[in-house]
Amino acid sequence: MKILVPVKRVIDYNVKVRVKADQTGVDLTNVKMALNPFCEIAVEEAVRLKEAGSATEVVVVSIGSSAVQEQLRTALALGADRALHIDTELNLDSLQVAKLLAKVVADEQPGLVILGKQAIDSDNNQTGQMLAALTGMGQGTFASKVTLSAGKVAVTREIDGGLQTVQLTLPAVVSTDLRLNEPRYASLPNIMKAKKKPLEVKAADSYGVSLSSAVSVLKVTAPAVRQGGIKVESVAELVDKLKHEAKVI
Amino acid sequence: MAILLIAEHNNQSLKAETHKVVQAATAIGADITVLVAGFNCAAAANEAATIAGVDKVLVADNAAYEHQLAENIAALVAELGKNYSHILTAATTTGKNFLPRVAALLDVAQISDVIAIESADTFVRPIYAGNAIATVKSADAIKVLTVRPAAFAAAKIGNAAPVEALSAVHDLGVSAFVSAELTKSERPELTAARVVISGGRGMQNGENFALLNGIADKLGAAIGASRAAVDAGFVPNDMQVGQTGKIVAPELYIAVGISGAIQHLAGMKDSKVIVAINKDAEAPIFQVADYGLVADLFTVLPELEQQL
């Protein structure tokens, strides 16, 4: 069985983003970029399934400018077998990404698609669900456990009230939550090996998918800053302030 | 224009989030139809009919909808949704699960985590863990939105909207519910509580979380946690507050042994009053705290419980 893992290049999660003065977006010049943490977990899960003998091939795909090849190489160093770069300079919405991924699913016929639950830049949390809808597949979102059996996958999902387990018919889409696994670090020999693994590039407009979005960004602003407060010296002072100044208890 | 709003419930009663989404919907200015899809969910539907601002309640009562499986709920909502200008639900794990599927079936975008409604086509949402706020305009014929409950007040109760039963059944047959392990707690829900007290890695282990119990009892508080505390197995995943966990905005948030990473702040920095207890005076949490106490939590938590 083949596993398809869509991955996104995003701002590194440690970077404190700054909004551009002209309110058109956030400043990404000279900012450290990385594999979206949830995508890293997705790659790790796919590689583990391959190592366990449940999968035969792990294919990673990323949609974006040529810079995304850096993250595809990272995924290859983590153990993916081959990569596909869908080249576009456009900033796509999740729906357009899902439409392109649906074409890749049609081409590659994976038994399982594992992707991140959320890209930490857009914070959309949509792509996996949309891909599942467009391909008619079942979906196991926010996964903290994935168990394959003949023709099925059981997914334990992190939900607001606790955990829920669903069983899906394969092929299916799984989106990762933080507790699914702890991704490995790429070793130097594997980073070297990754440079030789196949990486195919295709133009996004060769897929015959409309890439325009109906949503336009009017402005991006900085959030209201909280006024830093005071330090209290004791529990007694804290309780007094909460009662008489803030009046919240 | 008309709004289809999908209620969140456990078949018996509505979740508090639904009332907040109704409040958000009233800002759009159109008739509001609430859909209650579930199994043996008549009580939840009757409750929805009492929310002020609701014009009609539709009930889809069938075993296929019992566990809110995204495949079946989305098929139902996409079919009904064709006749509406807006489709709204709460940005909870239930809403986030099925609504993008609805949007894709209708071939429109979804706008996630809306925190303000500027007009019928213009919405405000946080991006980059809340470090930037985007105002977006949608030209889609149907606007599909998840609403962040913490950003809206609850709509009032006092209505008797008509309740109509639907007969359509959508069962895609590609997914099945196996089991649920729901956390049982007598405390208020994190996202609905007036006071939240959260513990982080500084708590050291799960047993020490008991130090928060007495305080939570006295304040009627919910108990939350940082990702580090959840990952370390101190407490269950549903207690995680943050960018990728729950978003809370209580009147009082008390962070204990939490450093204040941006991902944690994203989930609580809209709280009205923030208290931080941390032994490291340089911890970033103090930059957002109204009242900071630099101290060892193991010393001050028992004192705090006693003095409340």
Ligand SMILES: Cc1cc2nc3c(=O)[nH]c(=O)nc-3n(C[C@H](O)[C@H](O)[C@H](O)COP(=O)(O)OP(=O)(O)OC[C@H]3O[C@@H](n4cnc5c(N)ncnc54)[C@H](O)[C@@H]3O)c2cc1C
């Ligand atoms: C993709 C992604 C998503 C994430 N999502 C979330 C999220 O939703 N929510 C979230 O919380 N995190 C999230 N994180 C993790 C986040 O980056 C931090 O790692 C995490 O919040 C740290 O938790 P912490 O503050 O409990 O632990 P630490 O950063 O280790 O801080 C522990 C604090 O406890 C203090 N302390 C220790 N002992 C004592 C004592 N005896 N008395 C008083 N103080 C003490 C220390 O001084 C320190 O400040 C995410 C990370 C990633 C990459």
Ligand SMILES: Nc1ncnc2c1ncn2[C@@H]1O[C@H](COP(=O)(O)O)[C@@H](O)[C@H]1O
């Ligand atoms: N441009 C992209 N290329 C490949 N995968 C993507 C892209 N955008 C989103 N994804 C995948 O979809 C997941 C969820 O993203 P989102 O729905 O945008 O929050 C990510 O973690 C990726 O796995």
